[in-house]
Amino acid sequence: MRKVLLASAMALAVSTFAGAADAAVNILYRVDHTNGVDYVAQALNNGAYNVTTTSGDLSGYNLSFYDIVVYLNQDSNVPGGDVGRLDSYINSGGKLIFNTWQAGHPSLGGDYGGKNNNDTLNVGAVFDAGIGSPLSITKAGEWDTFSSSLIPTSATIAATYGDGTAAILLGNGGRTIWNGFLNDSVASSQLYGNQLSYLAGAISAVPEPATWAMMITGFGLAGSALRRRRDGLALAA
Known part of the structure; x- marks a missing residue:
C-alpha cells in the first residue's frame, strides 16, 4: 500500500x-500583408498556441498579456507608435519575432543593411532542426525575391544568405528574433516553428x-x- x-x-x-x-502560450500575430502562402500562420496552427491576429497597429493591445509577439511589417509603413510599443515590450522582458522592409525597427541588437535579393538561406544550429539547409528564397506574388541584409551590433547571427550577410539575428539575450525575409518567401513552416518553440521553451519550462x-x-x-x-x-x- x-x-x-x-x-x-x-x-x-x-x-x-x-x-x-x-500549457498553451499566448501569442499576438501582427502581419500587414501577405502575397503568397503564410508559413508563419502554418507554424502557429501546428503548435499549441493561443493566437490573436491583427493587421493594424498595436494601440489597442496590452502587449504584456502576450508571451510572444510576432510582428511582420511587409508592405506598408510601420504604424506610428508601434516601434516605441515594441521597445517597451522588449525592455520589459517580452519575446519578439520581427521583420520589416524598412529601416525603422525596435531595439533588436542590429541595423538594417538594405535590400539585397539573395535567393538562398543558410540556417544556423539554433533553428535548423528538421530543416535541409540551404532553404530557397522565392518570389511571392507581385513582390521581387525579397531579402534584406542585417548588420549585428549586439545580436548574434543565426542564419546567413548565400552572399554571407546576416539573415537572422538573435538578440536581447535570446528573446528577440529578427528575420530579414518575408513570411511567404521562405517555404518552411518548420523554420518558423523552430523559432516559436525556441522562444516558447523559456516560458513553458517555468510552472x-x-x-x-x-x-x-x-x-x-x-x-x-x-x-x-x-x-x-x-x-x-
Missing part, C-alpha cells in the same frame, strides 16, 4: 510538471504558482509515505 501511495504521489508531481510544460502548489503537495505526500515506511521499519526492529 505504501509503495502504491508513494508511486501515486510521485506520478502526480511529475504529471503536473509535464502539464505545465505543455505557474498554482502548479508549484500541486507539485509541492505531491512531493509532500511522497515524503510522508517515506517517513511512515521508515517509522514502521523502526518499530518492527
